[in-house]
Amino acid sequence: MKSFDVIIVGAGPAGGHCARQLAASGIQVLLVEQQETFAANNFSSAVTPLETLAKFELPDSIVGSFWNELVIVSTNVRKQWESSTPVGAVLNFAKLREFLAGEVTRNGGEVWLGHRYLSHSSDRGQTVVMLKPKGQDAIAVRTRVLVDATGATRSLMYPQRKTSPAFLSGSGIEYLIEVDESTYLSCAKSLIFFLGYQWMPQGYSWIFPMEKNILKVGAARYNGQHQILEDTYPAIKQSIEVLIQEYLHLDSYQRLETHGSTLHYRNGLQDIYYRDHVVAIGDAVSMVNAMGGEGIRHGMASAQIASEYIQEYLIGRRGDFADYQHHLHREFKRPWDISERIAKKVYLQYSDRRIDQGLAYLGVLEFSEVIELLFYYRFENMTKGVRRIFLSKLTGFWQKILQKLGLSSTIS
Ligand SMILES: Cc1cc2nc3c(=O)[nH]c(=O)nc-3n(C[C@H](O)[C@H](O)[C@H](O)COP(=O)(O)OP(=O)(O)OC[C@H]3O[C@@H](n4cnc5c(N)ncnc54)[C@H](O)[C@@H]3O)c2cc1C
Structure with a gap:
């Protein structure tokens, strides 16, 4: 049976960055991903402030576009801010994850795509993990530390969905569309957000620039009962169409891709952070901001913090991951609690x-x-x-x- 110091399940931004950090420190790492390619599961809009690139040493090759303008449009108000220099980036989510996985192998780690995590069990102080390669029989691998980086599914910490606690959730869908040059140029440097009942009741929608002549147009809804609105508003995709027709005024465009996902967020950071030799990072511990659904850099930050605690655990300096949980609470609890309250007000209560x-x-x-x-x-x-x-x-x-x-x- 093959054996590793650390097995990380899920090659999203959090899992990829954690594996990359550990591999760079000489730890024997295996990064496992159920999808066979990074183009699959390309669900994120991947907007981030500029500092993310420097902080996590990410190259410009994973950037779809840079933005220096922010526009927010509600039913009756429009506000716009502009800077002479870039303020942030819209990343290519597939390229980001591919880059991180590449760094893992470059630093001597292994990456197994097309392998689904099934279960794990304890065996003489170690953990045996069952993985299912696509189209083949399940295999067993051994590890000292196992990481749940499976995002909102939390496959390791909550293997039985039915027994999971209630999560707050938001569902988003995004189209990648190819447009004519003048439409693209009108949005090429801007993040445009839409709020209010006209655009996206109980949520928000957006238009972001990607590579040349390609835009990301999407909408997300906060799940739950609105205090004012009846539960009869349009489907998420209809709100995307509204942006295309009524804001971009496009008669023709080519839809290159449709992707989306549902984020499950545990209020008050009450997730399970660790259990025996298993530790969770990224969306698996709600490292996503409830106000705007932004989670890439927070997931990567949690991965970076976790990788330090994992290294200390491996050399026997720590017996568990309690301090890792305290560390994340110290950094995120206050802003997350306030963001959550604002999100509930704006998306579920406000007129x-x-x-x-x-x-x-x-x-x-x-x-x-x-x-x-x-x-x-x-x-x-x-x-x-x-x-x-x-x-x-x-x-x-x-x-x-x-x-x-x-x-x-x-x-x-
Ligand atoms: C529509 C939408 C738009 C968003 N826009 C932004 C944005 O603009 N900016 C931003 O910062 N954040 C955004 N987010 C949030 C952000 O994408 C997530 O917070 C981030 O991807 C979380 O990273 P992660 O690594 O924790 O999990 P994920 O990215 O979800 O990665 C988890 C990985 O685990 C794999 N996996 C799951 N189960 C198994 C299993 N059993 N075996 C093997 N592999 C498994 C999955 O295939 C996946 O690749 C958006 C989210 C959505 C839904």
């Missing part, structure tokens, strides 16, 4: 008018403040927007009074 109003508040912020809020969870920036609008209204009020009194306004 269309409240959404318009929220966007108007956001609109008075500088671009850097909006990025800090959406990507770095500086929630205090939200109150800045409210305060600035309130102050400008107050100023207008006094100016009118002074004018009526025939006094020139000195308030600015």
Whole structure:
């Protein structure tokens, strides 16, 4: 039976990065993925701020496009921010995962595509893992540490779906479409998000640029009962069509790909982080932000942190992964709790008018403040927007009074 120090199940961003880190440290690693190619399961829009590339040493070859403009459109409000330099990237999700797997083999690890994890059991202090290669009989491999990087399915930590706890969930679908050059150029540098009942009731939709003449057009819905809306709104795909027809005004385009997935998120970071020699990373421990469904860099961050604890475990410096769980809670619990509350309000409670109003508040912020809020969870920036609008209204009020009194306004 083949034996490894660490077996990682799932070659998404989290699993790939964890395997890459461990292989680079000389650990004998096996990365296992059920899909036979990285083009399969290409579900993510893969938007990320610019710092992700440097932080995780990712090459420009995995970037679909760079963006320096953000546009948010609600039913009655439109706000736009622009920077002279790139602020983030839309990654090619397939190329990202392929690159990470390539790094694993380059550093002496093994990558087995087309192998599905079936089960694992303990045997004399080690773990025996059963894998099913496509079209062949199951095989057994031995490991000292097993990693659940299977994303929202959490195949190792919750092998029986029926016994899993209730998860908050959101479902997204995205089309990759080829468009004419002028349509592409009108969106080539922008992340465009759509909120509100007109565009995507109970969720949001988007248009992102990919490689030349290719756009990602998608929509995601937060699952659950809305406080105001009846449960009769259009299917997710219809909301994508609305963007294509009513925003892009396209009569003809070529749909190259349709992909999507459902994210299952455990509120309050109550996931199972470890059990005996098994440790979970990425979406398997809800490393995805509930507000915008952004999880790539957070999954990779959890993988990086886990790889350090795994190395200490392997040399006997740690007996379990309790400190790994504390580490993630320290870093993510506060922003995740607040994001979750905001997500529930915006997607499941707010009227269309409240959404318009929220966007108007956001609109008075500088671009850097909006990025800090959406990507770095500086929630205090939200109150800045409210305060600035309130102050400008107050100023207008006094100016009118002074004018009526025939006094020139000195308030600015
Ligand atoms: C529609 C949509 C759009 C998104 N857009 C963005 C975005 O713009 N930016 C962003 O940062 N995040 C985005 N996300 C979220 C992001 O893609 C995820 O958070 C991220 O992919 C999680 O990485 P992961 O490695 O934990 O899991 P995954 O990427 O889900 O990878 C898990 C892997 O495990 C494999 N696997 C599962 N079960 C088994 C098994 N039994 N045996 C073997 N292999 C198995 C799967 O095939 C998969 O390849 C989006 C998600 C969706 C659904």
